Amino acid sequence: MGRYAIRRLLAMIPTLLAIYTITFFLMRATPGGPWDTNERGLPRQTLDALNAKYGLDKPLYQQYWDYLVGVVTRFDFGPSYKMTNRTVTDIVTDFLPVSIQLGLIAMTIALSVGLTLGIISALNQNKLADYIAMFIAIVGVSIPTFVIGPILVLIFAVQFRLLPTGGWSRPEHMILPAIVLALEPTALIARYTRSSMLEVIRQDYIRTARSKGLREIVIIVRHALRNALIPVITVGGVLLAVVVTGSFFVETIFGVPGIGRYFVSSIANRDYPVIMGTTLMLATIVTFMNLMVDLTYGFLDPRIRYD
Amino acid sequence: MRRFWSPRPTRFLASVALAAIVVAGCAPQQPGQTTTGGQAPGPTQQPAAAQELRYPIETVRTLDPSLATDNVSIDVITKIFDGLVDLTDDGKIAPQIAEKWEVSTDATKFTFTLRSNAKWSDGKQITADDFVFAFQRVLDPKTGSEYAKTIEVIKGGDKALKGEAPPTSISAKAVNPTTLEVETREPAAYFLALMSTWTAMPIRKDLLDKFGDKWINQGNIQTTGPFKLQEWVPDQRFVLVRNEEYWGQKPALTKITMRVFPDGPDQEGQILRAYEAGELDVTGKRDVPPSEVDRVMRDPVLSKEVAIFDQSRTTWVCVNNIKAPFSDVRVRKAMGMSLERDRLINQVLKQPLKPAEGVVPPGILGRQPNAWPKENLAEAKSLLAQAGYPDGRGFPEFTYLYNSSAANKAIAEYLQARWKEALGITMKLEAMDFPVLIPLRRGNKTYDSFRCSWGSDFEDPVNWYNTLFDSTADQTQQTTNWKNDRFDQLVRQAASERDPAKRQQMYEEADRLMAQDYFTIPVFFGAQRVLVKPYVKNYKVSRIAEGAALRQVSIQR
Numbered sequence: 001m002g003r004y005a006i007r008r009l010l011a012m013i014p015t016l017l018a019i020y021t022i023t024f025f026l027m028r029a030t031p032g033g034p035w036d037t038n039e040r041g042l043p044r045q046t047l048d049a050l051n052a053k054y055g056l057d058k059p060l061y062q063q064y065w066d067y068l069v070g071v072v073t074r075f076d077f078g079p080s081y082k083m084t085n086r087t088v089t090d091i092v093t094d095f096l097p098v099s100i101q102l103g104l105i106a107m108t109i110a111l112s113v114g115l116t117l118g119i120i121s122a123l124n125q126n127k128l129a130d131y132i133a134m135f136i137a138i139v140g141v142s143i144p145t146f147v148i149g150p151i152l153v154l155i156f157a158v159q160f161r162l163l164p165t166g167g168w169s170r171p172e173h174m175i176l177p178a179i180v181l182a183l184e185p186t187a188l189i190a191r192y193t194r195s196s197m198l199e200v201i202r203q204d205y206i207r208t209a210r211s212k213g214l215r216e217i218v219i220i221v222r223h224a225l226r227n228a229l230i231p232v233i234t235v236g237g238v239l240l241a242v243v244v245t246g247s248f249f250v251e252t253i254f255g256v257p258g259i260g261r262y263f264v265s266s267i268a269n270r271d272y273p274v275i276m277g278t279t280l281m282l283a284t285i286v287t288f289m290n291l292m293v294d295l296t297y298g299f300l301d302p303r304i305r306y307d
Numbered sequence: 308m309r310r311f312w313s314p315r316p317t318r319f320l321a322s323v324a325l326a327a328i329v330v331a332g333c334a335p336q337q338p339g340q341t342t343t344g345g346q347a348p349g350p351t352q353q354p355a356a357a358q359e360l361r362y363p364i365e366t367v368r369t370l371d372p373s374l375a376t377d378n379v380s381i382d383v384i385t386k387i388f389d390g391l392v393d394l395t396d397d398g399k400i401a402p403q404i405a406e407k408w409e410v411s412t413d414a415t416k417f418t419f420t421l422r423s424n425a426k427w428s429d430g431k432q433i434t435a436d437d438f439v440f441a442f443q444r445v446l447d448p449k450t451g452s453e454y455a456k457t458i459e460v461i462k463g464g465d466k467a468l469k470g471e472a473p474p475t476s477i478s479a480k481a482v483n484p485t486t487l488e489v490e491t492r493e494p495a496a497y498f499l500a501l502m503s504t505w506t507a508m509p510i511r512k513d514l515l516d517k518f519g520d521k522w523i524n525q526g527n528i529q530t531t532g533p534f535k536l537q538e539w540v541p542d543q544r545f546v547l548v549r550n551e552e553y554w555g556q557k558p559a560l561t562k563i564t565m566r567v568f569p570d571g572p573d574q575e576g577q578i579l580r581a582y583e584a585g586e587l588d589v590t591g592k593r594d595v596p597p598s599e600v601d602r603v604m605r606d607p608v609l610s611k612e613v614a615i616f617d618q619s620r621t622t623w624v625c626v627n628n629i630k631a632p633f634s635d636v637r638v639r640k641a642m643g644m645s646l647e648r649d650r651l652i653n654q655v656l657k658q659p660l661k662p663a664e665g666v667v668p669p670g671i672l673g674r675q676p677n678a679w680p681k682e683n684l685a686e687a688k689s690l691l692a693q694a695g696y697p698d699g700r701g702f703p704e705f706t707y708l709y710n711s712s713a714a715n716k717a718i719a720e721y722l723q724a725r726w727k728e729a730l731g732i733t734m735k736l737e738a739m740d741f742p743v744l745i746p747l748r749r750g751n752k753t754y755d756s757f758r759c760s761w762g763s764d765f766e767d768p769v770n771w772y773n774t775l776f777d778s779t780a781d782q783t784q785q786t787t788n789w790k791n792d793r794f795d796q797l798v799r800q801a802a803s804e805r806d807p808a809k810r811q812q813m814y815e816e817a818d819r820l821m822a823q824d825y826f827t828i829p830v831f832f833g834a835q836r837v838l839v840k841p842y843v844k845n846y847k848v849s850r851i852a853e854g855a856a857l858r859q860v861s862i863q864r
Contacts (some may be wrong), residue, residue, distance in 0.1 A: 032742025035453065038376050044455050045469050049448030084369040085520045086541075094541055150576060157584045165581040167566065168543055252571030257542035261569055265366070270742050 001298065004306035008291045012284070019283045020276070024064055027267075027275050034081045041071040054081060067276065077280075078273030088277035091262060096245075096281065098168065099258035103244030105178040110185035110243075111236070118193025118232075119188070119225065125198060133190060140187030149180045149253035166255030177254040181247055185239040192235050196228040203227075229300055236294030241286045321598040357863050359562040360857065361844065363578045363591040366570050368543065370523040372508035373445045376453045378762075382592070382854030383565065384505050386547055387428075391419055391438065391487075394503040394765050396850065398672070404433055404509070404531060404554075405487070405502075414805045415462075416493040421485040425554040427511065428535040435481030442489075442513075443467075447474040447505055454506045455682075457764065458853045460498065462490040494803030496810060497769040504765050505853075524682045533558045533858045543567055559861035572713075582838055583609075588862075589846055590838045592854045597657040597714075600836070615659045616848035619832030620762035621668050624707070624722065627754050628826050632702060636825055637694040643828040644680050644687035645729040652831055656714060659836045663829035665822060670850055671690040672768045673801075673814025678822035679829070684729055690731055699731025705755035708747060711738040714775035715758060718830070748786055762833065763851045768814045772798040776821065789826035 035042050036048055042050070051057040055066065070076040078089035114137075121133035156176065157165040167173050200206065201224050209219045246260020266274035292301065297304045335462060372384050391405040402408075405419040425433040445452045446459065446467040459465050462478035478490035491498055501507065511529055514522040533553050538546035545565040549557055568574050575596040583586045595603050595613070601792040603609045622644045626642070633639060644817040648662035661669075662680040688698070696702040707722065711714045716738060723734045734756075739747075748757060763770050774780060774787070777798055778790040793818050801813035839846045842864045848855045 032740060032744075034742075036742040036745035038453060038745070042453055045448065046451070046453060046455055049468070049470075050451040050453070052450040053449060078522075082368050084371055084374050087525050150573065150580070153577075153580050155844060158580050163586060165584045165586055166587075192661075248571070252569045253573065253577065255543070255566070255568060255577070257540075257567075261571070265570060268740065268742075270723055287595065 001295070002305045005291065005295065012287050012291075015287055016280065016283055020068065020280060021064075023276060023279045024067070025273055027270075028060065030267075030270070032270055034272060037269055056078070061111060069272075071280070077277040080274050081271045082269050082274075088273045091274060092259060092281055095257055098256060099246035099251075099260055100244045101302040102174060102177055102181060102250075102256060102258060103240070103246070105174060106181035106211075106243050107185060107236075107240050109178060109182035110189055110239070113182070114186040114189025115193050115225075115232070117184075117190035119197060121190070122194045122197035122201065123220070130194075134194070137187040137190040140183040140190075144249070145183070145247065146249045146253060147181050147262060148183065149176070149250065152176050152180065153253070166253070168256050173254075173256075177256050178248050180253075181243060182251045185236075185243060188235060188239065189232055192232045193228060196231045197224060200224045200228045209261065213246070226300060233296050233300065234293055237289045238286070239294075241282075241289035245282050245285055280305065329663065332361055344833055347532045356862060357562075358560045358862050359564065360560050360860060360862065361564050361566065361586065361588045362855070362857070363568050363581065363587055363589075363593065364545070364565045364854070365568055365574065367545070367567065370528060370536070370539075371510075372505045373441060373450060373510060374454050374716065375505055378852045378854070381852045383545055383547075384508070384521050385532070385534045385853035386534045386563065386857060387528075387536055387550075388505065388508040389532045390504070390508045391421075391502045392499055394500050394767070396670075396768060398670070400499045405505075410498070410499070410805070412805070414498070415491050417489045417491070417498055418482075419487040419489075421487060422554055423485050425531070426552040427529045427531060428550050428552055429529045430552050431511075433509060433531055434484040435487035436484070437511060438487050438507075439479050439481050440512045441508060441510040442479045443474040443477060444510060446477055452506070454504075454764075457501060457504060457506045460491050460493065460495050460501075462492045465492065466801070472651065483692050486780070494805070496803055497767045497804050500765045500767040502770075534560075534563060537562075542569065558858040560857060563857060579603075579838070588840045588843050589654060589761060589855070592835055592837060594658060595715075595836050595838065600657040603838070605697040609838065612840060614839050614846070614848075616699065616835050616837065617669065617850060618762065618833030618835060618848075619668050619670050619766050619850040621663055621666055622718070622758070622760040622830050622833070623663065623666055624828040624830060625748075625759040625787050625827060626756045626826075627752070628787050629752060630755065630788075632694065632696065633755070635694045637690040638696070639825045639828065640680050641687040641691040641694070641730060642726060642732075643825060644683050644690070646682060646722075646725060646828075646830070648682065648831060651718065651725075655717050655721050658714075659834040661834060662833040663832050664831045665818065666827055667768070667771045667818060668734045668763070668832045670766050671763070671771055672811050673772065673818045675815055675818040675822060678819045680822070687730065691732075696732070698732075702730075703730040704733045704735060706735045707735055707756045707758070708737050708739065708744055709758035719758070747768045751786055752788060759827065766851060768798075768810075769802050772814060772817055773802050787826050789824065791820055791824055791826075 033045055048057070051071055055063060058066070067078065070078065080086050080088060080091060085089070117133040117137060121130040124130045153165050153176065156163045163175055206224055208218060209223050246258040248260050248264045250256065251258045251260045262274055263278050263282070266278060298306060347462060364382055367383055368380050369375050370380065370384055370387070372388055375381050375384055389403045391403060393401045393403045395401050404421055404425045406422045407420050409418045410416070416450045417729050419434060421435060423432070427433055442458060442461060444450050445455050446461070446464045448468055448470050455468055459468055463476050466472040467474045467477050471545060480488050482488050509531060514527060514529060518524070518527045525536060528536055530536065530550070533550055533555070534547040535550040536545065537548045538544070544567055547563040547565065549561045551557070566581070568577050574595050576599070578587065578590050579595060579599055582590050603613065626639060628634060652658060652660045652662065664676045664681065665674060667674050691697070691699065707719055709719050719736045719738070723736055726732050726734055744757065747754065749858060761771070761775060776794070778795050797813045801810050801817070804810040804813060835848055842862055844861045844863050845859045846855060
């Protein structure tokens with residue numbers, strides 16, 4: 001298994017290189033440059049000076065290579081063109097931990113609520129409890145965060161003044177964003193759990209367990225849920241990667257200083273190093289989570305081998 | 308393998324729940340804050356009559372005056388930096404760090420006498436060298452100052468900016484610590500007004516040498532204004548406190564907490580909700596969002612807290628003066644005269660904007676509003692017919708480019724519908740990202756029309772007539788491809804004219820020429836509808852980029 005993990009880690013290199021290459025040329029092919037974001041267009045000499053300052057006057061292949069070398073040899077992701085006192089590394093180290101913290105809380109909520117809802121509805125298929133749980137799940141995926149977020153703010157912050165409208169310094173600032181961020185993963189996990197549970201509880205070994213006279217809770221938890229978790233883990237791993245790298249809408253609605261909004265603002269600003277840095281960060285986290293998911297399968301199902 | 312997996316997943320669920328409690332129990336992670344010891348938590352309810360203001364801002368990019376170009380950064384910078392002089396709302400030059408100045412008769416040499424008691428926030432004296440260094444830095448191409456052009460008129464500035472001469476060769480020198488002497492390349496009557504802008508603020512060389520780009524960070528930065536930076540938590544808040552070293556009258560406010568509302572589609576809504584929840588004392592300079600205007604104006608409490616401030620800003624439609632059918636002045640006039648600006652403003656945009664007859668906003672010298680054509684549908688139709696397009700027949704379909712935003716889209720759709728119904732002409736809309744639009748506007752000779760807008764950097768006619776409309780002015784901005792030799796000649800003369808009466812006359816004649824050629828279609832002048840709690844006194848949003856001036860604000864409960 002160790003060898004498998006190492007092989008997979010090595011396989012990340014060409015993946016990341018491909019992502020770097022595609023992102024580099026896509027962002028440079030996008031019309032408009034980093035200095036075209038101001039109402040006042042810049043005179044030629046200022047443009048030239050800025051391009052020279054950031055090496056944008058060099059041939060494209062040279063820029064492609066220089067940046068890559070900087071990343072690999074010095075772990076240098078470059079300066080932000082727009083935040084004059086910050087580098088990409090500053091931005092990621094400042095804001096990624098916030099997103100991870102919020103994402104982990106949201107994921108915890110999503111797992112506990114989603115699994116519970118999924119199990120309840122599978123065990124009560126086509127009964128009232130099933131309908132209620134699945135209604136909640138559908139609401140969770142179908143109402144966008146930018147609708148539900150402001151509604152919750154209006155109710156809890158403006159109307160009843162129980163929670164702050166946004167910001168990020170006290171624990172109560174986390175409640176609404178964590179709930180809103182958890183909605184979609186909760187719903188997805190609930191639905192995946194339900195369908196795979198339904199499949200599993202019809203299996204022969206469940207009937208065997210029942211006929212052995214095991215208690216229902218033991219059957220559900222030890223025999224059914226564990227086998228039903230594989231598809232849930234698969235989707236959960238990707239959801240976790242997405243959730244810990246921040247959400248543009250949740251972060252802007254609640255004023256959470258996370259990394260998610262930089263995916264959007266860096267593109268709007270044509271802030272090339274920030275686009276590249278955040279993309280590589282996301283790519284690394286997603287590929288790494290996929291590896292983690294694959295390794296988890298072995299724990300859940302001993303029949304899975306990694307040779 | 309098996310041993311890693313608890314045979315009783317109930318325990319797993321329990322540990323998940325436990326983890327949730329543990330994680331939720333932590334205080335939120337503070338970005339960019341390395342010191343955590345005893346920091347007071349974010350904005351909370353204030354005790355009565357504390358001279359503290361809670362003010363919203365958006366994403367701040369920099370506090371470096373030499374590099375700032377966006378309204379938000381400038382909003383914070385103008386609270387913590389003073390320059391040589393201030394340009395007051397009625398257009399007068401008031402002393403700030405310079406207590407007096409002399410201007411040579413040909414308006415090319417400016418000698419400023421600095422206050423000997425003007426100090427940086429760390430108590431060091433503000434010297435003429437700090438200004439010389441700032442000017443040299445702005446005009447050094449390596450600095451990459453996007454607003455360098457503003458002070459390029461300093462003698463030698465153009466050469467320095469092109470890299471043909473070292474920045475130290477510009478004609479700005481410190482005769483002694485309190486005497487600053489600057490020469491301009493050509494007579495520049497507006498030079499004093501220019502010295503009020505953020506680009507001309509002093510900078511401390513020792514801080515740059517020591518901290519490099521990070522000289523503006525919390526703890527490193529030293530400033531010259533009535534407030535100073537106490538705390539900067541990136542993307543969260545700025546805390547400004549009164550600068551006790553300030554030479555002049557100290558402001559009443561002791562603390563300003565600026566909460567950052569990140570740029571997003573519902574920013575104004577978020578600011579409004581935070582205001583209604585009692586987390587802000589003002590909505591800053593941001594409008595009440597159009598979807599909330601009716602509710603706010605009907606609300607017995609909120610409607611009394613509404614304040615409207617005019618802005619030195621105009622939005623207009625640029626049309627290509629060298630391309631048919633826009634090359635015909637009758638077509639341009641017909642388009643402008645057929646609009647119903649009141650309806651656009653009150654029913655579509657629901658903003659307190661003012662219909663614009665001309666392109667230069669109130670507050671700028673030279674305006675001749677009466678010279679510009681008035682709204683008149685019958686006459687518009689007849690002009691269009693005279694131009695050869697009766698009821699729009701034969702008028703080619705054309706395109707209007709704009710940078711996408713909810714308001715810009717509403718404006719574009721209004722124009723499209725109105726010109727269709729009033730004149731029978733068809734306009735196609737094309738929305739795009741701002742960085743895509745800007746290069747398209749640059750020196751474009753083949754476009755049809757696009758959205759244009761400009762706000763004063765400083766309220767002087769030179770920032771409009773010369774910066775925008777002189778045909779040799781840098782055509783990267785509001786390209787209409789319009790050229791009128793008499794206009795060019797007038798505004799160039801006016802820029803260097805020292806006699807205010809003559810200068811005004813020249814700009815007035817220039818404005819009449821613009822009206823006569825009607826080279827562009829004015830739509831509206833800017834204004835902001837903000838909310839201010841009744842206990843905040845003397846709150847006023849500035850007409851230019853800098854947000855609200857807070858030095859005269861006080862809290863009276």
